[in-house]
Amino acid sequence: MFEKYGGFGAVSKVVSAFYDKVLDSDVIGPYFDDVDMRRLVDHQTKFISDTMGGPASYSNEALRKVHAPHRIDRDANLEMARLLRETLLEFDIEPADVDAIMAEIEARSAYVISGPAT
Amino acid sequence: MSEPARDIAMNMDRFRAALLDTVGVGLAVVEPNEFRLLIHNAMFAEWFPGVDDGGARLLDILPDVDLPMAKARLGEQRSWKFEVEVKPKRRTIVLAVEVAPAEGAVAGELMVQCQNISKIRELEYMIESYSNMIERQNRDLRKEKERVEKLLLNIMPQQVYEEWKEFGVTTPHRYDAASVLMLDFVGFTEMSIRYEPTKLIAELNDIFTGFDRIVEQFGCERLKTIGDAYVAVAGVPEPNPDHARNIAQVALRFVRFLKRRNSTSEFEWRCRVGISSGPVIGSVVGVQKYVYDIFGPGMNLAARLEPLCQPMEILVSGDTHALIGNDFAFSNLGMHDIRGFGPKAVYRLEGDFGAANDAAFG
Numbered sequence: 001m002f003e004k005y006g007g008f009g010a011v012s013k014v015v016s017a018f019y020d021k022v023l024d025s026d027v028i029g030p031y032f033d034d035v036d037m038r039r040l041v042d043h044q045t046k047f048i049s050d051t052m053g054g055p056a057s058y059s060n061e062a063l064r065k066v067h068a069p070h071r072i073d074r075d076a077n078l079e080m081a082r083l084l085r086e087t088l089l090e091f092d093i094e095p096a097d098v099d100a101i102m103a104e105i106e107a108r109s110a111y112v113i114s115g116p117a118t
Numbered sequence: 119m120s121e122p123a124r125d126i127a128m129n130m131d132r133f134r135a136a137l138l139d140t141v142g143v144g145l146a147v148v149e150p151n152e153f154r155l156l157i158h159n160a161m162f163a164e165w166f167p168g169v170d171d172g173g174a175r176l177l178d179i180l181p182d183v184d185l186p187m188a189k190a191r192l193g194e195q196r197s198w199k200f201e202v203e204v205k206p207k208r209r210t211i212v213l214a215v216e217v218a219p220a221e222g223a224v225a226g227e228l229m230v231q232c233q234n235i236s237k238i239r240e241l242e243y244m245i246e247s248y249s250n251m252i253e254r255q256n257r258d259l260r261k262e263k264e265r266v267e268k269l270l271l272n273i274m275p276q277q278v279y280e281e282w283k284e285f286g287v288t289t290p291h292r293y294d295a296a297s298v299l300m301l302d303f304v305g306f307t308e309m310s311i312r313y314e315p316t317k318l319i320a321e322l323n324d325i326f327t328g329f330d331r332i333v334e335q336f337g338c339e340r341l342k343t344i345g346d347a348y349v350a351v352a353g354v355p356e357p358n359p360d361h362a363r364n365i366a367q368v369a370l371r372f373v374r375f376l377k378r379r380n381s382t383s384e385f386e387w388r389c390r391v392g393i394s395s396g397p398v399i400g401s402v403v404g405v406q407k408y409v410y411d412i413f414g415p416g417m418n419l420a421a422r423l424e425p426l427c428q429p430m431e432i433l434v435s436g437d438t439h440a441l442i443g444n445d446f447a448f449s450n451l452g453m454h455d456i457r458g459f460g461p462k463a464v465y466r467l468e469g470d471f472g473a474a475n476d477a478a479f480g
Contacts, residue, residue: 012244016237023208032208037236038243045244046251056251 001097002054010091011052012045018087019044027079031070051104052097063111070114077113081105144213144232147220148176150192156227165204165211165232176230180215188217192228195219201235212236274402274410275339277355282402290401296353297365297395297438298412298420299338301329301372304388304429306346313385321385322346325376332371336364341412354400354412362395362441366467369393369432376430392423393467394435415459422456423464436463446470 005011019041023029032040043066046056081102088098138145139160146158146169153176155169163169166179177183180202191198197218204211213232220229270279274288282288303309310318329348333340337360338352350368353361369391376387396416403411416437423433439448447468453461 008244008248012241016240029208037209038240041240042244042247046248055255 001100002049002052005052005093005097007054008045008049011049011054012041014087014091014093015041015045015048017090018084021083021087022080025079025083028076028083031072031076048101051101060108060111063108064114067112068114072113074113077109081109142234144230144234146176146230148217148228148230150226150228153177153217153228158230162230162232165206165213165234167206176217192217192219209236212239270408273342273408275355278400278402278410288402290399291355292397292399293354293357293412294397295357295359295361295395296351296398296412296414296416297361297393298341298398298416299350299352299365299369299391299393300347300420300424301349301369301389301391302345302347302424304390309385318385321383321387325379325387328375328379329372332368332375336368336371338364338368342409351398351412354398362393362438363445365393365395366432366434366438366442366446367470369467370470373430373432388429390424390427390429391432392420392425392427392434393432393438394419394423395438395441396435419456419459419462422459426454426464432467434465434467436465439463439465 002011019032019037023032046054047058050056050058084105085098085102088101089095093101141159142161144159144162144165146162147156148154149156155174155176158169166174168174169179177185182202183200188198197216199214199216202213202215204213212235214235216231217228218231220227267279270282274282278288326343326348329350330340333350336352337356337358338350339354339356341349341351343349350365352358352365352368358364372389372391376389380386394416396414396419398412398414398416400410400412402408419435419437423435427433433451434448443465447470448465449468451464451466454464456462
C-alpha cells in the first residue's frame with residue numbers, strides 16, 4: 001500500500017494536511033500547544049508509513065512512552081481518528097485501504113490512550 | 119475624469135484592496151525612520167495580531183530585529199531578509215520576511231513581505247530525518263550482508279562463493295590433482311564425558327582456529343569439521359601443483375602444534391591423520407542448507423586411513439607417497455586391506471627433509 005500511493009512524499013502530504021485540521025480542532029488542538037510540529041509531522045509520517053507497510057517501525061512501547069505525558073483520553077483519540085480518516089479520503093486513498101489503515105491504528109490505540117475515560 | 123471612468127478607478131482600488139487581502143503573503147508598508155506601519159493586508163494582521171490597533175512599529179512586533187544592520191543594508195538600497203517565528207494561534211509559523219524599498223515610494227517607504235515557510239521547514243526536517251533513517255538502515259543492511267558473507271565463506275571457498283553470488287548457482291567441478299587430509303582426536307568421546315563441556319569446546323575451538331591458520335599458511339582450504347574431525351583439502355578449488363606437499367606440511371604442523379600445546383595444557387590432545395591424493399569433485403550441495411563438499415576416492419581413502427593410525431601418527435596413501443616420496447621422510451607400513459579399496463600401500467609420514475623450507479614457513 002505504501003508504494004502504491006507514492007511512498008513518503010505522498011504520506012507526508014496527507015500528514016501535513018491532517019495536522020492543519022488537528023490544530024484547528026477545539027477538541028484536540030490544545031494537545032499541540034507546545035509541540036514542535038516539525039518533529040511531530042516527521043514521526044507521524046513514518047508512523048502512517050509503517051501502518052501502510054512502509055520502511056519504518058514503531059514499537060508499542062515507543063507509542064506508549066511518547067503519548068503517556070499527554071494524558072490522551074478516548075474522545076481525543078476518536079476525534080483524531082475521525083480527522084485522519086477524513087484526510088485520507090480527501091487524498092483519494094481507496095476506502096478499503098483507509099479502513100485497513102484505521103484498523104491498524106485503532107488496534108494500537110490502547111498504547112496511545114492514557115487519560116481518564118469520559 | 120468622467121463619471122464612468124471614476125467608477126472604474128474606484129472599483130479597481132477596491133479590487134486591489136480585496137486582492138491584497140486574499141493573497142497568502144503578509145504585506146505591509148512601513149515608513150523608513152522608525153519602521154512604523156502605514157498599511158498592511160489581512161494576512162499580515164493574522165500573523166501579527168495587535169497591528170490593527172494602529173501606529174505599531176515593526177520593532178514592536180519583531181523585537182529581536184537588528185535595527186542598525188537593517189538600516190545599513192537598506193541604506194545601500196539592498197533588501198533586508200530574515201526569518202522569524204510567530205505563534206498567532208496554535209501552530210508556530212516560520213516566516214521569511216523581506217524588507218525592501220517600496221516601488222514608487224514618495225518618502226522612502228519600505229515594503230515588508232512575509233511568506234509562510236513552515237511547511238518547507240517541516241519538509242526539510244523530514245527529508246533529513248528520512249535520509250538519516252535510510253542511511254541507518256543501509257548501514258544495518260551492510261553489516262548484515264557482511265555477516266552473511268562471512269558465514270557463507272565458512273561453508274564454501276571464496277571462489278565458489280563468488281560464483282554463487284554472481285550466478286545464483288554453482289557448478290560442480292572436477293579436480294584431478296587434489297589431496298585430502300582427515301584428522302580426528304583419539305578418545306574425544308571420553309574427553310567429552312570427563313571435562314566440562316564449555317571448557318572442552320573452547321579448547322577444540324582454539325585448536326581448530328590454530329589449524330585454520332596453518333591451513334591458510336600453506337594455501338590449503340578447510341573443508342569442514344564434523345564433531346571433532348577436521349577435513350582440509352589442497353588443490354581445490356584453486357589448482358595447486360604442490361597439493362600433496364602442502365597437505366603433508368599441514369599435517370606435520372598440526373602434530374607439532376598439538377605437541378607444543380599439550381606440553382603446557384591440562385588437556386592431552388592426540389590426533390590421527392589420514393592423507394590421500396587423487397581426483398575429487400567439489401560442489402555446493404543442498405538447496406535450503408548449503409554445504410560445500412568434495413567427493414571422490416581421495417576423500418574416502420583419507421577417511422579410511424585415519425582410523426588405522428596410532429595416536430599422533432600421519433598415514434598417507436600410495437598415491438600421495440608417489441607424489442612426494444622424495445621430499446619427506448616416510449616409513450613403509452606395507453599393504454593394508456582397506457574397506458572398499460582392497461589391498462593398498464600405506465606409508466607413515468615421519469617428517470620433512472627440507473629444513474630450509476621449514477624455516478621459510480615458520
